[in-house]
Structures are given as structure tokens and as C-alpha cells.
Amino acid sequence: MRSGINTIPPGQAEAARAIGLSFAQTLRLIVLPQAARAVVAPLGSILIALTKNATIVGTIGLLESSNVMKQLINDNGDAVIPIFLVFAGTFVVLLVPTGYLFGWLAKRLAVRR
Amino acid sequence: MTGTVLYDHPGPRAQVRNRVLTVVFGTALLGLLWYVYARFDARGSWAAEKWRPFLDAKVWTEFILPGLAQTLRAALVGMVLALTFGVIFSVSRLSDHRWISIPVGAVVEFFRAVPLLLMIFFVFYGVPFLIQGPVSAFVAVVTGLTLYNGSVLAEAFRAGIRAVPKGQSEAAFATGMRKGQVMQYILVPQAARSMLPVIISQLVVLLKDTALGYIVAFPELLQQGVNVVSANFGNVVAAAIVVAAIYILINASLTLFANWLDRWTARRGLRARPAAASGSPSI
Numbered sequence: 001m002r003s004g005i006n007t008i009p010p011g012q013a014e015a016a017r018a019i020g021l022s023f024a025q026t027l028r029l030i031v032l033p034q035a036a037r038a039v040v041a042p043l044g045s046i047l048i049a050l051t052k053n054a055t056i057v058g059t060i061g062l063l064e065s066s067n068v069m070k071q072l073i074n075d076n077g078d079a080v081i082p083i084f085l086v087f088a089g090t091f092v093v094l095l096v097p098t099g100y101l102f103g104w105l106a107k108r109l110a111v112r113r
Numbered sequence: 114m115t116g117t118v119l120y121d122h123p124g125p126r127a128q129v130r131n132r133v134l135t136v137v138f139g140t141a142l143l144g145l146l147w148y149v150y151a152r153f154d155a156r157g158s159w160a161a162e163k164w165r166p167f168l169d170a171k172v173w174t175e176f177i178l179p180g181l182a183q184t185l186r187a188a189l190v191g192m193v194l195a196l197t198f199g200v201i202f203s204v205s206r207l208s209d210h211r212w213i214s215i216p217v218g219a220v221v222e223f224f225r226a227v228p229l230l231l232m233i234f235f236v237f238y239g240v241p242f243l244i245q246g247p248v249s250a251f252v253a254v255v256t257g258l259t260l261y262n263g264s265v266l267a268e269a270f271r272a273g274i275r276a277v278p279k280g281q282s283e284a285a286f287a288t289g290m291r292k293g294q295v296m297q298y299i300l301v302p303q304a305a306r307s308m309l310p311v312i313i314s315q316l317v318v319l320l321k322d323t324a325l326g327y328i329v330a331f332p333e334l335l336q337q338g339v340n341v342v343s344a345n346f347g348n349v350v351a352a353a354i355v356v357a358a359i360y361i362l363i364n365a366s367l368t369l370f371a372n373w374l375d376r377w378t379a380r381r382g383l384r385a386r387p388a389a390a391s392g393s394p395s396i
Contacts, residue, residue: 013118023120031119052228059230059328066230070238077242084235088227095226 004039005031009113037109044102048095065090153350163348167355172342180337181359187251187333188320191258195319196312198263203270204296224264229322233257237329250331254323262319269311273304306378313371317364324360334359 008031016026058067069087073080123131153159166172205217224232237253277300285295305312327336338356343349 010118017118026119048226052226055228055230056325059325066228066234069231070234073234073239073242080235080239080242084231084239087231088223088235091228091231092223092226096222099226 001035001039004035004042007038008034034111037106037111040109041102041106044099044106047102048098051095051098052091156350158348158350163346163351166342166346166348167351172346176337176342176345177334177355177359180332180334180341183251183326183332183337184320184323184334185363187254187258187323187326187331191255191262191319191323192316194255194259195263195266195316198259199266199270200301202263202267203274204301206267206271207274207296209292221264221267224260225268227261229257229261230325230328232260233325233329250326250329253329254326254331254333257325258319258322262315262322265315266312269308269315270301270304273308273311274300276307277303309371309375309378313367317367320364320367321360 012030012034013026016030021029055064055066058064065087069083072083076083150159157163202217202221206214206221208214208217233253233256236256237248237250240248240253274296281299281303282295285299290298323333324335326333327340330336334356338359339349339352342352346352
């Protein structure tokens with residue numbers, strides 16, 4: 001978020017101050033709307049990373065997808081690759097389009113300067 | 114953008130208000146810290162006997178240092194392999210030949226989207242069925258780290274290569290270089306320098322992710338320093354704080370090294386221009 005705000009040229013805030021906007025108005029009307037557009041892509045990355053890192057709760061005992069996959073592999077040693085492809089494929093189907101969606105959104109919402 | 118442009122210089126009343134707010138906020142922060150301290154204290158986490166094991170040289174030589182060595186070993190091997198993977202796959206994905214760039218792109222997208230833990234489990238539990246033999250935890254961890262971080266680095270390199278000004282490669286072609294030479298001597302070196310911050314932060318991620326190795330009983334720092342030590346001395350909180358300090362120390366020095374390297378390359382004039390667009394979002 002901070003680097004999003006850092007992408008805004010200082011002239012934007014200076015111009016806002018020059019026409020008499022207060023601190024709160026400058027932030028609300030000028031700075032934050034531009035910053036929000038700049039951080040769409042990084043926020044998308046964080047969302048995707050968060051989804052993947054959710055598998056880590058398996059390490060403290062919850063039965064999430066990676067633990068289920070481990071059990072399935074142990075029970076069906078003859079079908080290791082299909083099992084992996086189904087689990088990995090689910091993440092791919094879910095997350096690759098999400099990544100492209102955020103890339104598209106970021107491009108669409110980018111502030112032209 | 115500096116903050117001072119956003120508001121007027123504080124007058125007498127605003128100065129008083131700022132001082133009051135500083136005191137109120139500071140007090141609240143101290144109160145919060147004290148609350149955390151008191152909660153730990155109530156459970157006896159600060160008791161001397163919980164911390165005494167860390168004065169014992171044997172705790173360090175038998176648990177923590179071997180764990181640290183394994184963490185660093187996995188991280189170093191993983192870093193070298195991931196960087197290699199990243200360079201090869203980014204260059205292949207930029208290939209003019211569709212039959213190279215499309216499959217490579219699919220592989221990179223695949224490994225970027227699959228959770229690291231899933232890959233480690235597949236290599237550790239699944240591959241033994243396929244090769245009819247055991248796979249060591251070290252191999253499982255390093256393979257997972259390489260494929261995942263290598264794919265992320267490949268995307269970072271690709272963005273960096275594409276951000277090199279077109280004139281660079283045009284000039285190189287004009288001097289009679291071939292495609293491979295342009296990539297090798299002109300584009301990759303410049304991309305590596307401009308993407309240095311991204312590369313280092315990904316290497317820090319890789320180092321931290323070695324901690325996932327404890328799930329497949331890889332004896333790294335988290336396993337040895339927190340699980341084994343606290344199983345022996347019953348001091349989870351103390352052990353976690355000590356191990357966290359070690360991780361912070363390593364990663365902070367890696368970041369410091371990156372900053373130094375960044376300044377060094379800038380001073381040597383090795384970089385033609387400031388880092389350009391960050392490219393596609395890295396995961």
C-alpha cells in the first residue's frame with residue numbers, strides 16, 4: 001500500500017493543496033484513489049499466495065488438501081500421478097485465471113500518466 | 114511522495130494537539146506491550162530455567178547449529194537451482210519458437226499456481242511409489258523450493274528482460290550479434306541487475322520456506338531449534354523467540370547484502386537506467 005502511494009507523483013498532492021483541499025480531502029479524492037489502482041496487481045498476488053498458503057494449516061492438524069492428497073497417495077500407490085494432477089490441477093484452474101484477471105484489471109485500472 | 118506536502122505546517126494549536134496525540138498513542142502502545150509481556154509472564158515464559166538451556170553449549174552444538182546448517186544447505190542448493198531454473202525458463206519462454214515458449218509457459222504457470230506443500234508432499238510421498246525407492250526429505254524440500262521459486266523467478270526475469278529498452282537489442286543485432294548472444298551478453302545481464310530487489314526478496318522467501326521441511330521431518334532450524342529443543346526442555350516460547358531471532362538475522366543480512374550490491378552496481382555504472390515496470394504480478 002505504501003509503495004502504491006509512493007507511485008503517485010508529488011505534483012498531484014501539491015496541486016490538490018494548491019486548489020485548497022484539506023489533508024483529508026487530498027487523501028480521499030486525489031491520493032488514495034490513484035494508490036488503490038496502483039496496488040491492484042500486488043494485492044492480486046497476495047490473494048493468490050494466501051490461497052496457496054492456506055494449505056499450511058495442514059501442519060497443525062486440519063485436514064486440508066495437501067494432507068488429503070498425502071492420504072490418498074498412501075492408500076493408492078498405483079495412481080500417484082493422477083492424484084497429484086487432480087489436486088494440483090484444481091489449484092491451477094482456480095489460481096491461474098485469478099492471476100490473469102488481476103493482471104487484466106490492473107492494466108484496465110492503471111492511471112495513464 | 115513526502116508527507117509534508119499534504120498539510121500545512123502545524124500552528125500552535127496543532128502542535129499541542131500533535132503532542133497530546135503522541136503521548137496518548139505512545140501510552141497505548143506501551144500498555145499493549147506490557148499486556149503481552151504480562152500474559153507471557155503469567156505463564157512463566159520469562160522464567161530463568163526456560164532460558165537457561167540456551168546458555169548450554171550442547172543445546173547449540175547438538176540441536177540449533179546442525180539445524181541451521183541444514184537450513185542453509187537446503188536454502189543454498191535451492192537458491193542456485195532456482196536461479197538456474199529461472200534463467201533457463203525465462204529465456205525459453207521468450208523464445209521465438211512457439212513449440213518451446215508455449216510448453217515452457219505452461220510449466221511455469223503450473224508450478225507458480227501449485228502450493229509448495231503439495232509439491233513437497235508429492236515428491237516425498239508420491240515419487241517413492243513411482244521410482245520404487247525412498248526419496249530423502251532434503252531432496253523433497255529442495256525440489257519443491259526449486260520448482261516453485263524458480264517459476265516465480267522466471268516470471269521476474271521475463272519481466273526484467275522485456276523491460277530492457279528495445280534499442281539495446283536492436284543495437285546488438287545491428288552489430289551482428291546472434292539471438293543467443295543478444296540474450297546472453299545484452300539482455301540477461303541488464304535484466305538481472307534491474308530485477309535484483311525482486312530476486313533477493315524471492316530468495317528470502319525461499320530461505321523462509323525451508324521451514325516447511327519440518328513437515329517431512331527434514332532436520333532444519335525450525336524442527337531442531339523449536340520442536341526438538343522444546344520437547345527436551347519444555348520451553349516452546351523461548352525456543353521460538355531464539356529461532357525467530359536467528360531467521361531475522363539471516364534474512365536481514367541477506368537484504369543488507371542486496372542493498373549493498375544494488376548500490377555497488379549503480380556506482381560501477383553497470384546499470385543503464387533505473388528499474389522499470391514490475392511486469393506481471395508475481396505470486
